[in-house]
Amino acid sequence: MTRLLRNARLLDGSVVDVLIDGDRVSRVDRRDAGASSPAESGAVGTFTDRAVDLEGRWLQPGLWDSHVHFGQWALLSRRLDLSGARSAAETAARVREHLGEHPPDDGVVVIGQGFRDGLWPDVPTPELLEFGDIPVALVSGDVHCMWTNAAALRMLDLPPESWLLREQEAFDLNVRLSAVPDEQLDRWALEAAAVAASRGLVGIVDLEMHGAIAGWRRRFGGGFRGLRVRAGVYPGDLDAVVAASIRTGDVIDGTAGLLVGGPFKLFADGSLNTRTAWCDHDYPGLSGPDAAGLAIHSADELLRLARAAVAHGLVPTIHAIGDRATTLALDTFAALGPLPEGGGSIEHAQLIVATDLPRFAALGVRASVQPEQAMDDRDVTDHFWAGRTDRAFAYRSLLEAGAELALGSDAPVAPLDPWITIAAAVTRSRDGREPWHPEQSIGIEDALAASWGGVGAIEAGGRADLVVTDIDPLTASGDQLRGMPVFATMVAGEWTYPAQS
Numbered sequence: 074m075t076r077l078l079r080n081a082r083l084l085d086g087s088v089v090d091v092l093i094d095g096d097r098v099s100r101v102d103r104r105d106a107g108a109s110s111p112a113e114s115g116a117v118g119t120f121t122d123r124a125v126d127l128e129g130r131w132l133q134p135g136l137w138d139s140h141v142h143f144g145q146w147a148l149l150s151r152r153l154d155l156s157g158a159r160s161a162a163e164t165a166a167r168v169r170e171h172l173g174e175h176p177p178d179d180g181v182v183v184i185g186q187g188f189r190d191g192l193w194p195d196v197p198t199p200e201l202l203e204f205g206d207i208p209v210a211l212v213s214g215d216v217h218c219m220w221t222n223a224a225a226l227r228m229l230d231l232p233p234e235s236w237l238l239r240e241q242e243a244f245d246l247n248v249r250l251s252a253v254p255d256e257q258l259d260r261w262a263l264e265a266a267a268v269a270a271s272r273g274l275v276g277i278v279d280l281e282m283h284g285a286i287a288g289w290r291r292r293f294g295g296g297f298r299g300l301r302v303r304a305g306v307y308p309g310d311l312d313a314v315v316a317a318s319i320r321t322g323d324v325i326d327g328t329a330g331l332l333v334g335g336p337f338k339l340f341a342d343g344s345l346n347t348r349t350a351w352c353d354h355d356y357p358g359l360s361g362p363d364a365a366g367l368a369i370h371s372a373d374e375l376l377r378l379a380r381a382a383v384a385h386g387l388v389p390t391i392h393a394i395g396d397r398a399t400t401l402a403l404d405t406f407a408a409l410g411p412l413p414e415g416g417g418s419i420e421h422a423q424l425i426v427a428t429d430l431p432r433f434a435a436l437g438v439r440a441s442v443q444p445e446q447a448m449d450d451r452d453v454t455d456h457f458w459a460g461r462t463d464r465a466f467a468y469r470s471l472l473e474a475g476a477e478l479a480l481g482s483d484a485p486v487a488p489l490d491p492w493i494t495i496a497a498a499v500t501r502s503r504d505g506r507e508p509w510h511p512e513q514s515i516g517i518e519d520a521l522a523a524s525w526g527g528v529g530a531i532e533a534g535g536r537a538d539l540v541v542t543d544i545d546p547l548t549a550s551g552d553q554l555r556g557m558p559v560f561a562t563m564v565a566g567e568w569t570y571p572a573q574s
């Protein structure tokens with residue numbers, strides 16, 4: 074089937090008619106260049122099934138989010154929101170109020186999410202979360218920490234000292250608590266995908282920690298066509314993925330070409346809020362062996378895991394937040410040598426020493442970054458990384474050093490909305506606050522290009538993954554970018570958000 078988009082305005086201001094054939098753009102004809110458009114000439118009218126007049130609205134490649142935990146994002150709205158709680162006591166009070174309004178069923182763990190304890194005046198304790206026999210488990214905003222009460226620990230058969238967990242133990246508990254029947258998870262996932270389409274999203278790298286490939290295969294098998302998905306693989310899934318002969322970049326059968334094997338995810342360190350991001354300097358107030366954060370693996374072990382993945386055609390992406398972890402991740406890529414499928418990535422790269430900046434481009438390693446997290450964490454960063462914030466979330470420095478940026482949200486850590494991500498990268502500001510390190514903001518053109526999933530422009534032969542906006546992104550204010558009015562979204566030649574016909 075063919076479709077015609079009339080009167081579309083590209084970001085360079087030119088007005089074009091775009092002909093789409095199947096899942097590809099087949100022609101782009103300028104209306105203002107004197108040449109007759111396919112619509113006017115009638116050259117294609119005879120075989121164009123469907124046409125839409127975009128009336129001069131802005132058309133660009135569809136937007137990607139390069140780091141999502143999609144199942145976790147779908148579950149988030151079913152959990153008690155604890156973001157913004159200013160102390161452990163306030164967090165506990167919010168849980169108490171919630172339990173009063175929504176008495177839970179027996180045998181159900183009440184789950185809250187989003188607390189950020191880095192700057193709290195008090196500390197979490199197991200006692201604060203005691204509410205009779207009601208089991209309660211709280212997931213931190215950065216997902217690297219879990220605070221759980223005694224009733225929940227008893228129910229989950231965990232020892233009392235597990236009331237505060239971090240890193241892998243916290244991830245494992247969260248995965249356990251996130252288990253819901255497939256039909257329910259899929260229904261919530263499809264709802265979340267529809268909302269994402271309404272924001273112009275056409276693709277994600279899904280780094281869900283458990284069963285991303287199986288979940289999406291099921292959804293595409295059920296007829297879902299709303300997003301492209303590159304589904305990541307964790308060490309625990311490696312054997313199954315190798316047995317299924319899925320490599321990074323492989324199209325997975327039965328998914329209309331929309332599901333592709335994603336990267337192999339490894340962790341070099343923890344996170345800033347949990348004070349486990351591995352740094353060159355100690356955190357203020359911490360002492361002992363973990364005072365500078367946590368290295369999840371030794372350098373040798375990280376390289377061994379990465380090599381094992383590469384041997385099976387899986388391209389690594391390495392989570393690294395602190396500067397020391399980022400150095401280790403770059404060292405690991407240097408030792409691995411050239412990689413297929415567009416090269417490897419480092420996730421987050423929140424703190425970088427100056428000498429590492431040019432290594433991204435030199436090694437062909439992409440910086441997969443999440444600008445809205447800088448807005449969430451600017452105060453915690455000023456506190457824990459005092460004196461080093463000029464090289465924190467340093468997107469302009471990365472671009473100037475030639476690095477390729479890929480923007481994302483790390484949803485549920487930040488919302489799955491590419492315009493929030495883009496606005497944060499461009500303005501370094503939110504809620505009317507002064508911009509934070511505005512010298513590290515990037516231009517809107519760079520932010521958009523870093524959100525197109527590797528696509529450069531709308532051109533004949535390219536994928537028909539598109540977004541139409543009511544206003545010009547290049548001249549929009551920060552607030553307009555954040556709330557960008559999206560008119561329509563298309564994935565593989567089919568509308569996923571209105572502009573039917």
Ligand SMILES: [Zn+2]
Binds near residue numbers: 140280483
């Ligand atoms: Zn993540």
